[in-house]
Amino acid sequence: MRHMKSGVKLNRTSSHRSAMFRNMVTSLFKYDRIQTTDAKAKELRRWADQLITLAKRGDLHARRQAMAIIREKSVVHKLFNDVQQRFGSKAGGYTRLVKIGLRKGDAATMSMVELTGKPVESEKADKVDKKAAKAEKKPQKTEE
Numbered sequence: 001m002r003h004m005k006s007g008v009k010l011n012r013t014s015s016h017r018s019a020m021f022r023n024m025v026t027s028l029f030k031y032d033r034i035q036t037t038d039a040k041a042k043e044l045r046r047w048a049d050q051l052i053t054l055a056k057r058g059d060l061h062a063r064r065q066a067m068a069i070i071r072e073k074s075v076v077h078k079l080f081n082d083v084q085q086r087f088g089s090k091a092g093g094y095t096r097l098v099k100i101g102l103r104k105g106d107a108a109t110m111s112m113v114e115l116t117g118k119p120v121e122s123e124k125a126d127k128v129d130k131k132a133a134k135a136e137k138k139p140q141k142t143e144e
Helices: 014-031 038-057 060-069 073-087 123-137
Strands: 033-037 095-102 109-115
Touching: 014 033, 014 038, 014 073, 014 109, 033 038, 038 060, 038 073, 038 095, 038 109, 060 073
Parallel strands: none
Antiparallel strands: 033 109, 095 109
């Protein structure tokens, strides 16, 4: 019996399951929303909320624990920099599940997992926008 056993197995081995959820949570923090099956989305919510709680703590040990799960340094950096502005006073409920219907191939129920709160504009994006604006303002030389 599975009494007091948390988490879902999803008919996968433990290594496959952990690798899958690491990839999914990395994609969630990178793109702010992902589309997946309903069962995976419900379990992904647990992983994401745990990582956001670590990021709210913000110390070096929490950053190293997050790096053990999220394998991309840029995503961890983005998470730890933006979490206070995005989720500062909230005590939970960092993700939202939106049911989006059935998958065409096998009729599996699909959900969209997205982060709540307003997305934070990063300085890097601002720099890229400024460079693009400068490039548009510059007149291009044409030879006639």
